[in-house]
Structures are given as structure tokens and as C-alpha cells.
Amino acid sequence: MTSATDDTSRNRADALPKSWTPGEVEAQMYERWVAAGHFTADPDSGKPPYSIVLPPPNVTGTLHMGHALDHTLMDTLSRRKRMQGYEVLWLPGMDHAGIATQTVVEKQLAADGKTKEDFGRELFIEKVWDWKRESGGSIQWQMRALGDGVDWSRDRFTMDEGLSRAVQTIFKRLYDAGLIYRAERLVNWSPQLRTAISDIEVKYAEVEGELISLRYGSLDDDQPHVVVATTRVETMLGDTAIAVHPEDARYRSLVGTTLEHPITGRQIPVVADDYVDPEFGSGAVKITPAHDHNDFEMGLRHGLPMPTIMDERARIAGTGTEFDGMDRFEARVAVRERLAREGRIVAEKRPYLHSVGHSERSGEPIEPRLSMQWWVKVESLAKAAGDAVRNGDTVIHPKSQEPRWFDWVDGMHDWCISRQLWWGHRIPIWYGPEGDVVCVGPGEQPPEGWVQDPDVLDTWFSAGLWPFSTMGWPHATAELERFYPTSVLVTGYDILFFWVARMMMFGTYVAEDAAITAGKGGERQVPFRDVFLHGLIRDQFGKKMSKSRGNGIDPLDWISTFGADATRFTLARGAQPGGDLSVGEPHVLAARSFVTKLFNAAKFALMNGARVGDLPDRTQLTDADRWILDRLETVRADTDAAFDAYEFGKACATLYHFAWDELCDWYLELAKVQFAVGAARAEATRVVLGTVLDTVLRLLHPVVPFVTEALWQALTGGDSVVVAPWPRPSGIAADQAAMQRISDLQRLVTEIRRFRSDQGLADKQKVAATLVGTTAAGLGELEASVMNLARLTEPADGFAATASVEVRLSTTTVTVELDTSGAIDLQAERRRLEKDLAAAQKELHTTAAKLGNDSFMAKAPGHVVDKVESRQRSAVAEVARIESRLTELSGT
Structure with missing residues (x-):
């Protein structure tokens, strides 16, 4: 005889698919969540707030494994907090990605034989907007495929009107405060893109080059001369000095004198500088202040001329030599050949392996170049960003990353914020006909006839405002009052120094702004309370993923093949604070097996009438029932502790082993026996099984949202596990x-x-x-x-x-x-017993050694000694038992 509740459970089990096929259910399930408003934040809610802003992917981008990891972890945090009763805002958006986007559109124009100059600035920018509307943002549907529970109603774009107003506002404030200035400094220059680029857009790679040793001064060994080595011999055209260490006796007589430049004929001084390493090479270096970062600093210290010898395309220019007009690499050969003809080459080393910075976007070697640019004076801003962590206003997880943070912000150099592009936030500086300069703020108009600065701002400038500009700053808004500062920033440790530092600098700068402190009693605010830094994704062999190695993985391929749940579980299970994680197909196959195991186990339980209801009194439960409920409580507590500490991998491992090893492999098998004992025992077992499943599904939901939604709805008949309450402590002693x-x-x-x-x-x-x-x-x-x-x-x-x-x-x-x-098999039984005997004898030997160690016996606590003695007694009994059994078998 079956009960109505049994029939209900079985009917719900029948409603589930025969097997879990993610591709058939995930997309529709996700859109139901969005339509139901589960991810839409209500600033008027009485719930405690919890907020995360999505690190904005580039509008040109697609979902890569780094994104998938970031998004999985943020979604896990958001879903859990929502279930815990928080009003959650996970705010999405995209970055306009100045260089990347302009490059995409310029390539489209080039396919038709056109350049941006053929259209002019205004029309070209319109074409970029057209591209953005038609093709940009494909990453959004990929985020949906992954299951990102973001508030799409608050989707932001860094070039939107509101965010542009924030950029203009902060620029004017910094400019008026003397923290933004214009100066000629050395920058990373991309000759192909013809713009300065940021440090984060420079990727270093080992390349085979050449090391040329050349002679300055006289060719007569008895006359003053110096030998220097360089990997970029063409830059010697811009040399303005030779530097040696002040304590180097070999060159002491030359310091303060001049030597003739081998090609230009200029007299250049020999200077003494502590930067020079007297043990490296000849102990002398050439100084090209306009084309090397270290040389630039020495040039400033010694007041050296700084001639720029290359134009914006890295062609030699302005030297008055036969090399003018040559590309830098063509000039490298030509200069070397001339020096060789004149007997100036002392030594050549080829190939010479050395590290060279390359533009991430265009791929060519960057050129350090002296250029007039706009800069942010960072000293006070960086100090405030460092103090926010020192004071505990913002906490970095893991703490081991703090020293790197302080090293960076305490030694930060002024930040070049101008880019020679057309797409981006244009610098709000206007120049008058008499050389006057004015910074125009939001709503202000420039004087008639004045001309705006042609440069745009570094993309990281607007990204630095992201936590508060996306919530409406500089206006006071309900979102700022309710959800700012944000609860946590989740990102990789590799951009700690770039994006995170800039957000902290801007966030602490506006910390006392009225729009920021509204409703908070005027208290200073920081952009986020916690910073969680995860590691980089590597392949299953621990190697960094890269195009050149061909070991990259497209997360969309995994989602299509294995499902979003398996993809997410693979990533979350490997994520620990600050640690890199290795992933490959074996890992995602294991995750898919886990999802399948969970589905099959839950469906079996439902077919046998598992349901959620009031648990019987514990005295009416079996040992197996009490054991699984007590283990569940331990797992719940351990999972909570792990999530609270951002130990995603530990939380996933805890849930995985409980669900697979204890629930599926043990309790379900024990339950089968209990189902057959009698009606009362069977009914109690169904409720226990249903209770455990309900809790496990809710604990797993933040990481594997789709399969848990299907199973939880079938088990409980509830609306959605997305808004189900997070499991709470049972309060019952084990x-x-x-x-x-x-x-x-x-x-x-x-x-x-x-x-x-x-x-x-x-x-x-x-x-x-x-x-x-x-x-x-x-x-x-x-x-x-x-x-x-x-x-x-x-x-x-x-x-x-x-x-x-x-x-x-x-x-x-x-x-x-x-x-x-x-x-x-008698032989097999003897082999088994002999193996067990060896293990027991080893244990006996180990415990005897400890108990015979005077130092151990003198220092070990009593309970430790007791435990070792107990192990020894068990080992003695085990050896005797096995030897007796082997004796019996010998007579068989």
C-alpha cells in the first residue's frame, strides 16, 4: 500500500528526464530565472545588502577560461548570499576597450581599402558605435550559457552617458587639485597602433636577438675609449652620454671628459652613476634617455639632452644621418654594418636570448619613447590605497598577497592616462588661441573657438571608477546608498597592481563624497570590503594556457559538451585563494560523472518516495539515519566555513565526497534495506532521505545551479532553489x-x-x-x-x-x-593475508620504535602515548590473527 506522498514523489520523478542532458534544459531554465526577476536587486528591500560588480569584459571579447573561473566564483557567492537572505546586486557591464575595439573596426575598414582618416574622427566613432550595437557584447549570451545570475536590468557600458559623466567629473576634480598634469615622459609606445599603451598591455617574451659590443672614443688603444654592449644598436644614434660606476677605477680618469660619438660626431660626456653594475660586461653603459626607461632616469639625474630619434611609426628621424627614414629593424642592420666597416664592433653574440616587451594587441615589440602625455600624480592616491588595506578597511584574501600589494602601491610611478586614439573618453581639456588651457566639467561649455585635446583616456581610467560609477556616481542614488561599498571584488592576482590598484586609488579619493556617504553617517568608504584573488588557470599538466602552445580550452566547448554545471564544478573545485589551478578533460569528465551520479541518485530516491517533511523523533531513527543526518550537519558547517573563507575548492571537495561517498555509496544502500523492513521504518527513511537530499541540493546549488534546480523542484515542489533558504544549523548534538x-x-x-x-x-x-x-x-x-x-x-x-x-x-x-x-582462490587468499601481515608488522615496528624512543616518551602528552600503545596492541592482535589464518590455509 502506498501513500499519497509516495505517489507525489514518484510522479515528480517521472516528470524528470530519463537522464540528465544539460543542453536540453539549461538555456530555458536560465531564462525562466531572469523572467522571474530572481537576479534583480531591490534597493528598497529590508534585507541586508550584498553586492559585487562584474569585472567588465571587453566589448570585443569572448568568454575564455579566465572569465569562466571569475564568473563561476562570483555567481557562487551571489547565489549563496541570496539564499542566506541578502538583497544581492551582481552588477554586469562591459568595457569599451579603446585599443582593441578601434583595432577591430580599423581592420574592417582596411578590408575595403579604407582607413579611419578617410572618414574623419566623428564619422569613424559612429562606425564604432554601429559595430558595438551589431556585433559587440557576444560575451553576454555566453555569460547566460554559464548561468551568471547578474542583474541584467542594471547592465552598464563604460561609454554610456552616466559613466562618461563620472569620468569627466573625476578628471576635473583631479586636474583642479593638481593631481593631473601634462608632461613629456617616457612611455610604452606601439609603433603599429601609434599610441602609448599601459604596462598591463605589454607582454614580455624571450626572443633571439643580438648583443653588439661597440667602441666609443678613439680606435687607438692608447687613447681614451670605452666599450659598451647593446641589444638595440640603432638606438646609439640617440646616445647622449656614457655611464660608469663612480667607484670603478678603470674609468675614473674619464669621468667628466667627453668622447666623440662614432656616427654623429657629437661630443658626449662620461658620467658616474650608481645604477651601473661594474661587474656586468665592460662596466660601462650607453645612455639613450629618450628610448630606454632606465636611461631616462639617468638622463634626468645628470641633466642630459633627450633627443627622440624615431617617429611615431618607429622610423629613424631627425638624426641628420643616412639612416633617417629607415624602419628601426632595418636601421639596426645598417648601423651595425657601418660600425663594423669603421672597426667599431668589438664583439657580436648571436643568437642572444633576452626578454622583450610586446604589444598585447598588435604583437610587435614596443618602443620606449619620449612623448608628451597626460599623467596622474599618484603619490597621495597610492598611499590612501595602501592605508585602506593597512587599516583593515579592505581585506585581501589570501593575506599572503598583501606584501605584493604594498610593494606595488608604495613604489608606484605616475600613471600615463592619455592614448593617441579616437575611440574612448576624450580628455576634457580645451586649448585657447593664446595658449590658454581649461578643463571642462560635466554640463560646462568650452569657450567658443577653443580646440579640444585630441587624445582619449586610458581604458583603465574609466575602469578604475567602475564600483561606484556603475551605481550612478556622481549623483546620489538608491544603489549607492544601498549597495556601496561593494562586498567583494573577485579577480585574478595577475591584475592586482593594475585594475585593483586604480579602483582603490579612485575609491579612496572620493571616499568622503556626499553621494558616496549618503545614508552612511558621513563615514569614509572604500570601493570593496574584501578582495579575493584567485590564481591562473593552467592545463592539466600545470602549463600556462597559451595560443602558441595550443593548450587553451574554450569554455563554451565544455559547456556544449559536458554542461554548464560540470564546467562550473571543475573550475570551482580547483579554486583556492591565491593558488593556480590545473584543468583538463579528465577533470571535467569527473565533474560530469558527479552531476550524473547526483541526478540518478536523486531520481532513485524520488522513485522510492523520498520527500521533505518533519523528521521523526531521533529515538525513532536508525543508526544509519542518525549517522547521515549528523554527517550532513558537519558537512553543512564545513561548507559554510569554506565559502566564508573563499576556499571554493575545499567547499566543493567537502560536498563532492559527502554526496558521492557517504550519501550515494552508503546511505542509499542502507536505505534499501530499511525500505523493506516495514511501513513505519520505510516512511521514516523516506523523510530522512528527502531531508538530506534537500539540504545537499541547496548547498550545491551555488556551484551547480541547473541540475540542483531540476532535482530540488522535483523533490519539494517548490518554486525555485534560487530563492530557497540556505541550510541553517540543526542545533542537535551528534x-x-x-x-x-x-x-x-x-x-x-x-x-x-x-x-x-x-x-x-x-x-x-x-x-x-x-x-x-x-x-x-x-x-x-x-x-x-x-x-x-x-x-x-x-x-x-x-x-x-x-x-x-x-x-x-x-x-x-x-x-x-x-x-x-x-x-x-587459495593462492589469492594467501597473497592477500601476506600483504595484510606485512602491513600489520610494519605498524607493530612503527609503534615499537616510538614507544622505545626516550625523547618521544619524555615529551609526548599522555593521550598521545596512550594512542600509540593502543595501536601497538591492535597490531599485535592483528599479526597473531593473520599468522593463525595462514597456518590454517597451509593445511588446506
């Missing part, structure tokens, strides 16, 4: 006695299974057996479960044991007598 009895059962069953495996018995082959000592071991009520789990049957009349297995449990030994009737 039953340690029941825990021990189930532990003994597991050991007993495991040893019987091992014996069967050693004998080559098929998994499903039933073997007649008797259990001796289970009552003394406290397992009397669990005998039926042991028999079922170990594939044993009750013996028939005339039973005669042909083999036995003795298993030492916590309090006594249980003997399993089996009738294998010829199925047993």
Missing part, C-alpha cells in the same frame, strides 16, 4: 555512538568486499555466510545491512564454511564465515 557503529559497519563491509575482490568473485555473486560477533560489536541491528552491502546470503541447512575473514573493529573482532564452495 550521536557519537551511532557514528562509531556505522564506521564499524563500513570497515566490516569494506574488508569483506576486499576479500571477495581478492578471490575474483563477481560483484553480484551471492555468497552464503554467517557473521560471528556482530552483537558484541554493537552491529546486531545492522546485520541485514551488512549482508546486503557485502552480497552475502543466509546459510542453508548443512552450511559448511570454507573460508573466514576476521575484521578488527573499534571494540572487538567480527568473524565472517563463508562457503565459497570452490570459488575461492
